Every structure is written in C-alpha cells, then in structure tokens.
Amino acid sequence: MTVGDQGASPLRSPAFRRFLLAQLVSATGTAMAPVALAFAVIEQGGGARSLGIVLAANTVPALVLLLVGGVLADRVSRSRILFLGNLGAGAAQAAVAVLVATGTATTAAMSVCACASGAAAAFTTPAARGVVSRLVAPGRLQPANALIRVPRNAVKVAGPVVGGFVVSLAGPAWALGWDAVTFAVAALLLAGLRLAGAGPAGGQRAGLVAELRHGWAGFRSRVWLWSYTLSGTAVVAAWLAGYQLLGPLVAERSYAGAGSWGLIQGAFAAGLLAGTFVCLLWRPRRLMLVAVVTSSGLFLPLAAMGLGLPLLWVLGAAVVAGAGMDVAVVAWSTAMQQQIPDAELGRLNAFSSLGEQLAIPLGYLVVAVASAYWSGGHILLVCSAVILAAGVANACVRDVRRIRRS
Template identity: 35%
Template structure:
C-alpha cells in the first residue's frame, strides 16, 4: 500500500519540516503514557487510584480548553508560533515531570503538571489543523499531504511503542519523560523555523473570542456531513477507547494469553494504519465521505472478534484491517474538512469536532468496567460492535454524507469572516 505514495511533496522544504516536526513530536509522545503509568505506580504512595487521578487531570483540560484553542488558532497572526509556544511549554512541563518522578515527588504536583500538559494539547491540536492548510496551499495536494503525514505519525507511533517499553524498563520512567520533553523541544524548533518562511496572517481584533466561537459554530453546523460525522465518531471513539483501554486487555487475560498478546494486537493496528494512509493517498472516490463513513464500520471488528473469542491470529488480522480502514476514514475526512471549510475557520471547526468526538469517551471508560463485571466482557464487546454498526448506519441516512463530491471544489458559498482583517 505504501508503494502507492508518490512522496513528491517531500521535495518541498516546508512540507519536509512539517512532517519532521510531527514525526519527532509523536515519537517522543509515545513514551509519555507508558512512563506516566509505570512511574506513578512505582512512586511512594502510588496506586491505581492515584494513576486514575493523574490521567483524569491530563484529560479534563483537553475537553475544557479545546474550543478556545480553536478560537486562538484562527485569531493569531501565526499558527506556527502558537504551536511552537505550546510545544515549548510542553517540553518544560514534561521535563518537570521527569524531575518529580526522579525524586519521588508528591502525586498532587504530578497531577497539576499533567493538567498543564493537557492544556497545551488543547491549544495545539486545533491550531495544527490550520498549520497543514497554511503549509499545503494547493487543495489538490492536501489528500496526498494528509496521507503522508499520517504515515509519518503512525510510523513514529509504532517506533515509540517499541522503544518506550524498553526505555522505561532499562532506565526508568524519569529518563523516558526527559526524552519526551526533548522531542517537544525539537518539535518547537522545527515549527519556529517553518514559521519564519511563512508570512503572518491577518487577524481579527474587532470581534470578541466568544463571537469568534459563535461564528465557528455556525460554520460547523452549516455542513450536515460534518456534524453527522462528528456525532457518529462520538459513539465510535467511545467504543474504540473502551475496547483498547478495558475490554481488550480483559479478554486478552481471559483467553488470548495476556499482555504480550494484546501488545501484538495494538502493533497490528498501527501497522494497518500505516498501510491505510498509504492506500488513501491514491484513492480518488467520487463520494469521499461515503467511503469514509463505510470504512468507519471497521471499528467494530476488534470488539466483534473478541466477543466471538476468535483465536489470536484472527484477532491480529482484524486489528490490521481495522487500522487500514481507520486511516482511510481519517485521510478522507480531513481532506474534506480542508476543502469545504474556509481556511480562516478551520481551527475553530476542528476544535468543535474534536470536543464532540471526545465528549463521551470518559463516560464510556467509566461504565464499561462495571458493565463487564455484571454481564461479562464478551457480551459487552458484542454490544459495542453493534453500537458501532448502528452509528455508521445512522450516519449513512444523511444525504449529504452519501453525495458530498470529491475533487477539491467546496460546495456553496464561503462563509464571511466575522470582521474585516486588521
């Protein structure tokens, strides 16, 4: 599937810098979850409850601040400077966390720093969507660009997953977190260099941030395919997170062979994502959102196979297939977003979508455990697969999903800016 990629965009210096920044950042970030989990449990007074507190403190700010991250991403003169500052702040935060783990620091300060790290992600992610359109100005190149970036990100994720366990086991969580901090600093430097070659954007000073958010909401609701897809992914991502975080490991312990088996399943999914991104680069569907929505049903595969107690090779094949389909969905969706939504509103619109997709994921994680204890993880996994298929079926009822054309020509008229540029 990777053979379908042309890699022509890598001849452009600005795209090389963007892809390098994403690769470095994701590679280092892959160390964080493993290092934090094992680090908290190894601390004096560490416990599963303490780990839950730290993870909750990290996740909650992403939901609280993501909308304002979208507003900021559309208001600033340079999205590159914004993401460089957020990555610099993340580098400082993760370095401080490394020091706390090294000296067996108090859980409360670790939770505070984890929350600060969550804020940086809330500001970074919506702005990043705008950075891509600022770098790849030709809409005809954006599908290829999104695919290449997904290949880079997933390759970094795979390498990070392999290296993180080794580093944490050999030299400890503190060193792993220090390496994570270093990756954020390197990413900030690359975005700074990239920003110097990009003219500043005009900004709107005559409107309030709240008015900007309202304008972003109007743009979001103007596209039926967009809000329908967000609603669908709200359900699907809650299921995916529940399977990955709870049901999968529980079923792996029951009959697959334990943690090593589930690690193979996760790796198979990431390998599939790399191949899926490569394949998506060359696809030119007449109805891209129809294809993306159908491919979303692949999220039911891991849960369904676990519910059937399929043997490990079959589960691995299902995870691989799901990874391929997932990245086809993501490349098609992101390309449609960049083609249909005005560039000066894309950070706000993507932040609203991100909030929707993540909104009920914590609730899913909270209820799946008790449900599995009562009904058994197999029955809950089967219900999860059915829920995914039902969400996809409901999304396909939308005529906009079924008919949105490809080709890079936005439908309708471009939304007017909230105020005149300064």
Template identity: 40%
Template sequence: MRSYLGDLGLLRDRRFALLLSARTISMLGSAFAPVALAFGVLNLPGATASTLSVVLAAQSVPLIAFMLVGGVIADRMPRQRVMMAGELLMAAGYAGLALMLLIGWTPLPALAAAAALTGVASSVVYPALTGIIPEVVPADRLQTGNALLGLGANSSRVAGAVLGGGTVVLFGGGWALAVSAAMFAVAAAMIANLRLKPGERAHQEAHSVLADLREGWREFRSRQWIWVVVAQFSLLVMAVQAGHGVLGPLMAKESLGGPAAWSAFLTGEAVGTIAGVLVSLRLRPRRPILVAVLLCLPPALPYVVLGVGAPLWAIVGSAFVLGVCFDVFGVLWQTTMQREVPPESLSRVSSYDVLGSLMFGPVGLLLAGPAATFIGTRESLLGCAAIIVISTLAALLSPGVRNLRAPRPEPRAAAQPDASPL
C-alpha cells in the first residue's frame, strides 16, 4: 500500500496533475462523441446506415492520412502548443456537428467536413501526447506517469460510454456533441496552463516535411524491437477489429442472447483495463518489451472461449484478462519508447507506430463478415485467436524483442512536489 501511495505522490506535481486532468477530460469527450454522433446522424430525416458510414469515414481517413504529418509537427513545435491546438480543433469540429444537428441544417458534405476536422485533430494530439510526457514526468517515474494517465483514460472510456448514452437519450445527439466539444475546450485550457519552461525542447534545424519524415523513419527502423512489434500489432489489431467489431457481436446475437451479453463482455474488458493500471504501477520487468509481447498471448483467449461456446461467465472473465493485458502492454510500450527514442524524434516514431499498428484494422472489419458467412462465426473467431498467437510467437523470435533491457533504477531522494506556479 505504501508503494501505491508513493506512486500517487506524482499527483502533487502541478504540471503532471494538469496534464492528467486535461487528458482525462479529453478522453471523456472522446467517449461521449461516438454514441452522440452515431445516433445524432441516424436520427436525421432520410438518414441511413450509408449516411453514417460517410461521416465516420470522413473522420477516420484524415486520422490515418495526417498521422505522420502530426508527428512532424509535434517534433518541430512546442508540444504543449500542438496539443492545445489539437484539442481546440477537436472542440471546433464537434461544436460544428452539434450546431448543425441542433438547428436542423445538416447537408452531408458539411457533416463530413466537420467530422474530418476532428480526425485531423486526433492525428495531431496523439504524437504530441507521447512526446510531452517525458517533458512533464521525471525519467525515473515515466512508467508511473503512463500508468496514471492510462487510469484516467480508461475510467473516462467507461464513464463516457454510460454518460454519453444517457445524454443522447435524455437530450439528443446534438446536445451530447455540444457537451463533448466543451470538454475538449476545457482540456485545451488546462494544457495552456502547463507552462513548460523554455529550453526543455532541443532546438531543431529547419527541414522539409519529407526530410523530417525520412529522419523519423530511420529512427523507427533502426530499432528492431519497434518495427517487429508494430508489424505484430498490425496483425493483432486486424484480428481484434474483426472479433470485436463483427464476429463477437454476431456470436452474441446467435447464441448468447443478444446485446446484453456483448455489453457484459465489453464491461469486463473495461474493468480489466482499470485493474491493469494497478499491475502496471508495480511491474518493473528487466526486459520490458519481452514481457509486453508475452502479454499479447492471453488476448487470444476471448476468441477461443467464444469459438468453443463457453458459458457467459467464462467469456466475460476472458475479456477482463484481455483488458488487463492490453493496459499493461500499453504502459510498458509507451514507457520504453519514451526512454529509448531521442526526444527530438519521439513524436515522429510514435506516429509511425500508430500508423503501422492500425493499417490492417479496416481489413479485419471487411473480411469478418464474409468469413462468418463462408466458414462460420465460431471458426472465424478461432481464426482470430490463431492470428494473435502466431503473430506474437513470431515477434518473440526477434533478438531485439527478447534482449532489450530497462535501465537499472537509481536510488532517488524523496520527490519534491512541483507546487510552484511556473
């Protein structure tokens, strides 16, 4: 208990407390948005599933297309300002969507344009966030900082899914999107108050965007453990997207009683991500990437138990395990990247990481439906489990994954909270 209280002592650092609060509120806004946007669009006169698909595609395509540019921007400019600008763009995009829904002026091109703005904003915020954490958190407390940020984000996802749905039911999608926009604006204001000291970022010479991207790519591919795990994750995410997005809900409908069963599964996973924070606060492996990759094996379990027709309690329990493993993986991965990659390249490497990890996700969604039709839902779920296991075992063949060691912790004096106004 004393160790956990020591971890929580990081909250006394003014700048970290601001960053944690901003990120938690921003994630709460992000959790509000999907339910509000989906039902807000579907409730429009004449709207169909295709209408929603166009709006969601307009949001997701810029996220992927601008991710690398977002990494360049976050490495070139003060990350505090980049994050603040991204949160304000997010607020503007969702405020525009809210206004259109509330006044009843909803041409599809305008909806798509506002949604695209939120996608661009997300592509800027994530690389900047990865890079700003080492600027705020002491090097020997990076893992604690990442874990606490994960706790805030995971709690927001759970709360946002419930509160967002309730707001849509009571007040409508337009007002729910307005609340989401307000949260992003509050997050931007908090980030503006971080007041990072001048000189905490190394001075960067001016280069073209392409030159910066090439330099980031060199940093990315020069570390075997990074590109191997990103390649592994591209296949893992493909399987998870297929299992979570299509096959799992389909199995719940066919044999588990419908939406309530799938909601129980997702709840178990969400609780697992919160419990994973307690593990990640204490776990300090000497070979963090080896442990992180090994933690990718248990996430195959939910698709196995779904595929063999296990009872609901076993399915929910396996979802809990998945949540724990993915949360601990994320903390170990982020912390190791922040320690091993030079600060001046960290956001660009992070953007390559995200782009590579997510690139096959849409493929999983597209293949899941035909696979369920032609080979069966259960068999397809077992196929997802096989992809996860095989890709993980392949990653373990890499010496870079197996041998990378964390620096030994040095004795440290009692932390002094940063209570100054800076």
C-alpha cells in the first residue's frame, strides 16, 4: 500500500495527487456530456424516445456487468482497470463526437457507443472505489474522500452552464469531443498509479461464480452494509423520481419554469460543495449513523416543492439536502474503506452499487404509473415520506449505530 504518514495531509502523497488530478480532468468533461448528448439527439431529429433509448443503452450494461467488474477489481490491478476503462469510455465518446460532427449520427449508432461507455463504467466504478485506501493512511481516509469530492462538486456547479455555452456556440460535437479528451488524459494519469492486484497470496483464485458467492456471503453477513443498501435503494428511487423526473414539471407549473428549476439545481450543487468542506473540518465517530441521518435530508426539497412553499424555501431546502448528501457520501466511503478488507472491497462495492442502479428504473416506473392518479405535488410528498421513513428505519438498526471510525 502506498501510504504516507498517519498525520500527513493526503495531498502530500504524489500518488493521491495524481488520482485527484485525474478525477478533476475527467469531471470537466463528464459535467458537459449530458447537455451535449441531449442536443446531439435533438440535432439528428430525435426526441424523448430517442434520448430514452440512448440513455437506456448506457444503463443496461452497467447493471449486467457491474458484479463482474467488482470481481475484477478484487483480482487485478485497479489502476490498470481504470486505465483501460477510461480509454474505452473515451473512444466511445470520440466516436459519438465524430458521428455528430459529420452529420451521420443515428439513434442506433449512438446507442452502440452509449452501450460501450456503460460497459466501461461497470468496470471502473468498483475499481475507483477501492483506490483511495491504497493511496493514503487509514487515519486520513475521510479527508482524502472529501478532497476527491471537491473537483466533482465544483464542476457540477459550473459544468452544465459551460457545457450549454459550448453547445450553443460550437455545437454538441465539440463538447462530446472534449469529454473524450478528458477520458484519455485521465487514463494516462491513472496508469501511472501502478497499483498491484488485490488477489489472494500465492495466486490461488477461485472461479468467477465462486468469488461472487464469497462476495455475497460477505455482503450478507454485514447487517450495516445490506441494510444501508436496502434503505439507499428506496432513497435513490424516491429522490430520482421526485427530483429528476417530477422536479422540472412542478417547477414549470408552480414556479417560474426553467429559470426556477435552474436555481434549484444550482442550490443543490452549492450544497454538495459546502458538504465537502464540512467533511474536511468535521470527523464524526459514528460514520454510518451520520451517513443515514444526513442522506435523509433529501426529503426536504421534495417536501417543499410538494407543499408549494415559496421558492426561497425550496432553495434553502436544496442547499441543506446537497450538503447532507455529500457528508453522507464521504462518511459512507470512509466506513467501507475502514470496515471491509481490501481484497473484498471491489465486490462489496459492486453489490451495494447494484441496488442504486436498480433503483433508477424502479423509481421512474412507479412515478409513471402513479402520475395517472395523483398530481405531481402529491407524488413529491409521497417521495419525501419514503426518503424520511427509509432513513428512520435504517437509523434504528443496531449495527448501523455500532460502526465507528477506526
């Protein structure tokens, strides 16, 4: 393990600085990509149906291959996986950029590229979550996790705005091309980490199914882990359905439309960034309990919009929710890195992430059915209640309250 002094700042580690720089570079492209992709689909004559197909093509491989990615993250060099995965994602985005620039983009062709990008993410996600514990000392994991969130959250504030300007001035191909370049640069930076594989000593490895079974046994044996994953599945489903799907519709009907929705999104992003700095200053001992309580704050903006409160109240609720969400992510990441052996980290992260991935279509489907019977405001209140109830139930789990900083 490449770690420094227990009391030293993570930034004193050259390897950690390299990893942090890779995250920053990649985030600048990733923040612009959704805007560019949406307008690329529109330019080639597609609508909501075409965009939905392309997005689904990106999501399905992640669901199918995520557990395989977790096994590989525990078998081979995580830096090699990140290098190859970022190269693959960059190649896919470059192909889309070329198709859009030459006017030959079709829904089918863009879906193939999206599928390749989703497959790459299935392998890089578990690997990336197991890198930080290899780069810094155990006592510096929380500040390291918080520092990684700084560039991601900062770019979330400005990235969509910059992406919108790039798309409007130069076209979506340029924004997609920049995303491809950032993937390539990040790949080269990550290749320099040269992390060894996390497999068992002596080279004795079980088959894929056996390792998945072992990972599942480890996941199931940790009550704090599977209970948080179960609760998180409900929270993510309710949050995405309420915020991403219904939020713009309610903003259009009850507030000032796109302008108000942009302010709400900006407030949430600002809250995320504020939460990052909270984590740099505050080091709670009960990591899992803090993660549960702070993530439950997501119910606030949904409840505020559902009740039709004034926009200032919604903005305040969004800031608090964003700050709480980022504190939860950092606390959760730190708990995983401290409580789970490195050789199992990839698989257990994959099992946990699978619940979040399954929540996305689940939430959208439930809202699609419910919208035929209830108004958007009523569904937002139900979603906020689900988030709050899931948080309270998870906080009552004794194992969750027992997990402390090591």
